[in-house]
Amino acid sequence: MKNQINKKNQMKSYLFFNMDSHKTINSLKTFSKIFLIFSLAFIAGYIYKISNIDLEKTTSFRLILSDTDILPLYKNDMKNFIFISIYEMLRMILLTSILWYFYKFLASVNIADPFENIISKIHINRVANLSTVFFFIDFVGSMHLKYISNELGIDVYITTFNFEYLFIVYFISVFSVIFSRGIDLKNEIDLVI
Numbered sequence: 001m002k003n004q005i006n007k008k009n010q011m012k013s014y015l016f017f018n019m020d021s022h023k024t025i026n027s028l029k030t031f032s033k034i035f036l037i038f039s040l041a042f043i044a045g046y047i048y049k050i051s052n053i054d055l056e057k058t059t060s061f062r063l064i065l066s067d068t069d070i071l072p073l074y075k076n077d078m079k080n081f082i083f084i085s086i087y088e089m090l091r092m093i094l095l096t097s098i099l100w101y102f103y104k105f106l107a108s109v110n111i112a113d114p115f116e117n118i119i120s121k122i123h124i125n126r127v128a129n130l131s132t133v134f135f136f137i138d139f140v141g142s143m144h145l146k147y148i149s150n151e152l153g154i155d156v157y158i159t160t161f162n163f164e165y166l167f168i169v170y171f172i173s174v175f176s177v178i179f180s181r182g183i184d185l186k187n188e189i190d191l192v193i
Helices: 002-051 071-076 078-108 118-147 163-192
Strands: none
Touching (some): 078 118
């Protein structure tokens, strides 16, 4: 009697978690699509905003990711304005690329057998590599922004080292290594059989 109840509970929990994983993957796909669209819109808005700076009408030029007004640089130091703008643009492009490859990873993963598709390995490795590049570009851009903060007249503290980005990069890198190793082991087992 107890065995039957345990088997029924195990079957219910298996079905619950199995259905839940499909919902989770679909939610992540939707989430990454929405953020991909938003990041593309931010890039388009950023390019439009840079191309339409008019000193008489523009009162501020705030960076999207850094949330810092860099209009004083446009007036006084064009070289640093261009560098800071390029850092921001690179961060947005990298973020868009990460979301794109994460979406492709989720689309290529088969929940029933997640380690069967080599394309999933390629996509998650690209997400890990782009996340690492994003962290370094964010770090360099933040350091440069802190270095020129006197020219901007910024009194607020600028974060120069984002631990949350580093943690995410470590997590994605570890996940990528484990997932890649799982695919390699599955292929080795299939070749042996």
